[in-house]
Amino acid sequence: MALVEESDLGTPARRSEQNVTLTVDGRPVSVPAGTSILRAAAGIGTKIPKLCATDMLEAFGSCRMCLVEIDDRAGTPASCTTPVAEGMVVRTQTDRLARLRRGIMELYISDHPLDCLTCGANGDCELQDVAGEVGLREVRYGYAGENHLADAKDDSNPYFTYDPAKCIVCSRCVRACDEVQGTLALTIAGRGFGSRVAASAGETFLDSECVSCGACVQACPTATLIEKSVIEVGQPEHSVVTTCAYCGVGCSFKAEMRGDTVVRMVPFKDGKANHGHSCVKGRFAWGYTTHRERILKPMIRERIEDPWREVSWDEAIARVASEFKRLQTVYGRQAIGGITSSRCTNEETFLLQKLVRAGFGNNNIDTCARVCHSPTGYGLRTTFGTSAGTQDFDSVDQSDVIVVMGANPTDGHPVFASRMKRRLRAGAKLVVIDPRRIDLVHTPHIDAAWHLPLKPGTNVAMLTALAHVIVTEGLVNEEFVRERCDLAAFEEWAAFVREPRNSPEAMAPVTGVQAESIRGAARLYATGGNAAFYYGLGITEHSQGSTAVIAIANLAMATGNIGRAGVGVNPLRGQNNVQGSCDMGSFPHELSGYRHISDSATRVMFEADWGTPLDNEPGLRIPNMLDAAVGGRFKGLYIQGEDIAQSDPDTTHVIAGLKAMECVVVQDLFLCETAHYAHVFLPGSTFLEKDGTFTNAERRIQRVRKVMEPRNGLADWEVTLAIAKAMGYPMHYAHPSQIMDEIARLTPTFAGVSFDRLDELGSIQWPCNEKAPEGTPVMHMSGFVRGLGNFVITEYVPTDERTGPRFPLLLTTGRILSQYNVGAQTRRTQNIVWHQEDRLEIHPHDADQRGIRTGDWVKLHSRSGATSLRALVTDRVAPGVVYTTFHHPDTQANVVTTDYSDWATNCPEYKVTAVQVSPSNGPTDWQRHYQAESAQNQRIAQPLAAAE
Numbered sequence: 001m002a003l004v005e006e007s008d009l010g011t012p013a014r015r016s017e018q019n020v021t022l023t024v025d026g027r028p029v030s031v032p033a034g035t036s037i038l039r040a041a042a043g044i045g046t047k048i049p050k051l052c053a054t055d056m057l058e059a060f061g062s063c064r065m066c067l068v069e070i071d072d073r074a075g076t077p078a079s080c081t082t083p084v085a086e087g088m089v090v091r092t093q094t095d096r097l098a099r100l101r102r103g104i105m106e107l108y109i110s111d112h113p114l115d116c117l118t119c120g121a122n123g124d125c126e127l128q129d130v131a132g133e134v135g136l137r138e139v140r141y142g143y144a145g146e147n148h149l150a151d152a153k154d155d156s157n158p159y160f161t162y163d164p165a166k167c168i169v170c171s172r173c174v175r176a177c178d179e180v181q182g183t184l185a186l187t188i189a190g191r192g193f194g195s196r197v198a199a200s201a202g203e204t205f206l207d208s209e210c211v212s213c214g215a216c217v218q219a220c221p222t223a224t225l226i227e228k229s230v231i232e233v234g235q236p237e238h239s240v241v242t243t244c245a246y247c248g249v250g251c252s253f254k255a256e257m258r259g260d261t262v263v264r265m266v267p268f269k270d271g272k273a274n275h276g277h278s279c280v281k282g283r284f285a286w287g288y289t290t291h292r293e294r295i296l297k298p299m300i301r302e303r304i305e306d307p308w309r310e311v312s313w314d315e316a317i318a319r320v321a322s323e324f325k326r327l328q329t330v331y332g333r334q335a336i337g338g339i340t341s342s343r344c345t346n347e348e349t350f351l352l353q354k355l356v357r358a359g360f361g362n363n364n365i366d367t368c369a370r371v372c373h374s375p376t377g378y379g380l381r382t383t384f385g386t387s388a389g390t391q392d393f394d395s396v397d398q399s400d401v402i403v404v405m406g407a408n409p410t411d412g413h414p415v416f417a418s419r420m421k422r423r424l425r426a427g428a429k430l431v432v433i434d435p436r437r438i439d440l441v442h443t444p445h446i447d448a449a450w451h452l453p454l455k456p457g458t459n460v461a462m463l464t465a466l467a468h469v470i471v472t473e474g475l476v477n478e479e480f481v482r483e484r485c486d487l488a489a490f491e492e493w494a495a496f497v498r499e500p501r502n503s504p505e506a507m508a509p510v511t512g513v514q515a516e517s518i519r520g521a522a523r524l525y526a527t528g529g530n531a532a533f534y535y536g537l538g539i540t541e542h543s544q545g546s547t548a549v550i551a552i553a554n555l556a557m558a559t560g561n562i563g564r565a566g567v568g569v570n571p572l573r574g575q576n577n578v579q580g581s582c583d584m585g586s587f588p589h590e591l592s593g594y595r596h597i598s599d600s601a602t603r604v605m606f607e608a609d610w611g612t613p614l615d616n617e618p619g620l621r622i623p624n625m626l627d628a629a630v631g632g633r634f635k636g637l638y639i640q641g642e643d644i645a646q647s648d649p650d651t652t653h654v655i656a657g658l659k660a661m662e663c664v665v666v667q668d669l670f671l672c673e674t675a676h677y678a679h680v681f682l683p684g685s686t687f688l689e690k691d692g693t694f695t696n697a698e699r700r701i702q703r704v705r706k707v708m709e710p711r712n713g714l715a716d717w718e719v720t721l722a723i724a725k726a727m728g729y730p731m732h733y734a735h736p737s738q739i740m741d742e743i744a745r746l747t748p749t750f751a752g753v754s755f756d757r758l759d760e761l762g763s764i765q766w767p768c769n770e771k772a773p774e775g776t777p778v779m780h781m782s783g784f785v786r787g788l789g790n791f792v793i794t795e796y797v798p799t800d801e802r803t804g805p806r807f808p809l810l811l812t813t814g815r816i817l818s819q820y821n822v823g824a825q826t827r828r829t830q831n832i833v834w835h836q837e838d839r840l841e842i843h844p845h846d847a848d849q850r851g852i853r854t855g856d857w858v859k860l861h862s863r864s865g866a867t868s869l870r871a872l873v874t875d876r877v878a879p880g881v882v883y884t885t886f887h888h889p890d891t892q893a894n895v896v897t898t899d900y901s902d903w904a905t906n907c908p909e910y911k912v913t914a915v916q917v918s919p920s921n922g923p924t925d926w927q928r929h930y931q932a933e934s935a936q937n938q939r940i941a942q943p944l945a946a947a948e
């Protein structure tokens with residue numbers, strides 16, 4: 001296997017309907033107007049030496065290495081900054097050019113350490129390559145003059161170093177940070193010979209505004225900015241293209257390997273979701289895959305109080321099967337179930353729901369999407385007819401107005417946020433609707449046109465007030481509504497939103513946002529050109545989560561902002577495969593492709609394929625399974641890659657449910673919180689150890705490719721296969737591609753998908769079938785999936801979770817860039833330097849009233865429970881609102897969240913909890929006990945891992 005090479009054409013592509021023809025070294029070439037000579041030449045295989053140019057960045061023209069001669073033009077212009085012209089005649093290789101290039105290179109090398117053989121970049125250094133290309137043999141100036149060779153290194157970032165001695169001041173890093181990442185953390189400080197790259201105001205990289213995305217490292221043509229892993233392990237020898245296993249953006253990476261060791265993850269330029277960019281998690285936070293706490297051997301125990309006993313795979317599988325069979329014999333067929341994971345592949349997820357439906361003989365299958373985006377499924381299906389976001393990410397490049405509601409893209413979906421920021425810097429307008437002043441509201445060169453800091457729990461009131469403005473001020477796109485939507489439903493909806501009780505003025509006391517701001521935002525959305533709506537869990541995780549999704553869809557239809565590029569309704573999916581786990585039939589009532597289990601035609605097709613009758617009644621959702629367990633009716637659960645004891649609401653109830661079961665099987669990488677209540681632990685494999693596919697937030701199906709053998713001996717899909725066989729329902733697949741073939745056979749929206757086709761096209765956005773053989777980037781172009789768009793009335797019903805004298809503040813939760821969900825993976829990487837604990841954000845006014853300062857321990861209590869954490873006093877949150885993350889199990893923010901949930905889908909209401917905050921002396925008794933228990937469990941884990 002070799003390294004996957006990617007070409008660098010020197011400058012970005014230009015789009016133009018007009019083509020220009022020129023000759024380069026006597027060869028004709030035709031390119032779109034605006035293309036650089038450098039790129040035009042590269043297109044016909046003519047390589048012009050370059051240092052400061054790369055096709056990821058706009059040309060800068062500083063290194064002068066790419067000089068060319070042009071007929072009828074004086075001098076030797078830089079080919080990277082000179083656009084092509086009709087009839088232009090260009091020479092790239094002449095004696096004069098060679099002399100000039102060698103001279104420039106000589107100057108660079110005279111101020112560069114001569115340590116190529118021991119340099120980490122040796123073999124992957126553009127300076128070295130170009131020095132060879134221009135034929136530099138000697139440096140006439142010697143190395144004794146003034147130089148930077150003694151400049152101090154900055155090793156502060158855990159993942160990369162900055163060695164100014166090697167810097168050629170090409171500014172690629174600065175431009176990468178500006179243009180690609182949009183953080184603007186770097187600058188060239190000083191002048192002339194004293195010019196050097198500086199992070200923020202001359203701070204270390206770690207202390208600066210840098211978010212460790214690594215774009216500058218990737219852009220650097222020398223070893224000035226280089227991954228520490230490359231220095232430690234050496235240059236990679238081969239690479240495999242795969243997909244990030246963190247968030248729903250779905251970035252493509254080249255996993256660059258030396259033997260079996262990952263040297264680095266390099267964002268893949270051909271990746272359609274990320275176009276060569278990444279965030280700190282995907283690029284750097286893969287160390288958990290070899291963390292010493294990973295469990296690599298199956299374990300069982302009789303009772304959850306007993307110590308774990310390491311066993312063979314055969315014994316563990318036999319135990320699972322015999323226990324599950326016993327439980328069904330004693331308590332009935334419905335007494336067991338399974339939970340699929342949005343971290344696992346489509347193939348693994350499909351297999352697990354098949355095991356439950358065909359092997360267990362019931363539909364007690366659910367997924368962690370239950371607790372995040374199940375309302376998206378319900379809301380978008382009800383209005384548009386299908387349960388998915390409408391656009392591809394590229395669509396944002398054509399948006400004029402971007403509304404972000406209940407999402408924090410710079411932390412949650414960072415690579416897409418960078419893309420969005422680029423569009424905003426280019427002039428698109430931004431509306432942020434969020435209780436918190438998220439980074440996007442004011443970030444370099446971006447100021448939101450409107451920030452509506454609504455009270456948590458009032459999304460539907462806000463959305464309906466926006467609709468009121470659109471309907472009453474004559475901003476409805478009547479033509480779109482007439483042609484594409486159900487008119488009767490529209491009229492009914494319009495009459496409802498028109499009512500004075502839904503006006504911004506009437507809703508201002510409810511939402512806490514001034515009416516004029518609501519009116520301004522509504523007018524901008526309706527009249528500002530292409531308007532796109534992006535939302536996240538701040539919409540779905542509410543008692544009216546589904547209603548809010550419907551309300552967003554209503555707005556898009558009323559204004560005609562749906563069915564073309566630049567517009568749409570776009571859920572920002574949390575986990576890497578949330579979309580896929582829903583697509584694959586993980587919900588108890590739906591088979592793959594969102595077809596109801598009661599639909600006999602669909603069921604018959606599955607029964608024929610799977611060779612067994614299926615239950616036609618929907619099974620239990622996760623909360624119902626836990627309730628039934630507490631009630632004594634539900635006894636066994638197979639949980640694949642999901643930590644419900646930490647991630648699900650009302651932890652006390654979750655634990656009670658788990659404790660009430662007789663056989664809990666947990667399949668995971670680490671002894672997670674849920675594993676404390678398990679009887680069988682099956683070690684899971686990481687994304688680096690398996691083949692399959694993930695589907696990102698754009699419905700984009702992408703390959704996950706194995707770069708190393710599973711350290712535990714089996715990929716997750718093989719474990720499910722073994723359990724199925726032991727349960728008496730053998731399934732026969734030799735490779736995950738065969739599982740995808742079955743998915744395609746049984747799921748019309750996946751009909752054209754196969755591993756071969758994915759290898760050929762790179763990725764495919766479903767629906768992919770005869771009508772759309774290469775997939776569907778933008779949905780509902782010529783009509784809604786359900787036919788006519790359906791407007792639905794969205795009556796605001798306040799949540800039952802109310803503030804009062806005992807609990808006067810509202811808690812809302814979210815996540816930060818460096819950590820991921822319950823933190824099981826990111827906490828086991830050096831990302832921990834950026835977030836060592838969860839903190840409670842509290843407004844200065846509320847903090848003052850309670851005598852709380854930043855850094856103080858505070859007790860956070862609600863009707864459900866209490867926890868302690870340290871405070872961060874900030875006006876990012878409004879008075880009356882507090883906010884925290886949920887990445888650390890010893891904080892357990894979900895101890896305080898309630899069991900209220902979305903009326904349609906049971907998605908928990910994480911985002912609204914009435915709480916009180918008071919000074920405290922440190923962790924609660926419960927937390928101390930919990931920490932001791934966790935430490936005990938980790939002690940169990942370590943010798944096992946060490947024994948591997």
Ligand code: SF4
Binds near residue numbers: 177215
């Ligand atoms: S790592 Fe990313 S954010 Fe940090 S300086 Fe480099 S490009 Fe900028």
Ligand code: SF4
Binds near residue numbers: 225
């Ligand atoms: S650090 Fe690298 S990319 Fe940045 S100016 Fe120096 S050589 Fe160029």
Ligand code: SF4
Binds near residue numbers: 244250274413414
């Ligand atoms: S944005 Fe998401 S998918 Fe991309 S690298 Fe970061 S975590 Fe991975």
Ligand code: FES
Binds near residue numbers: 060
């Ligand atoms: S590559 Fe053109 S000036 Fe540097």
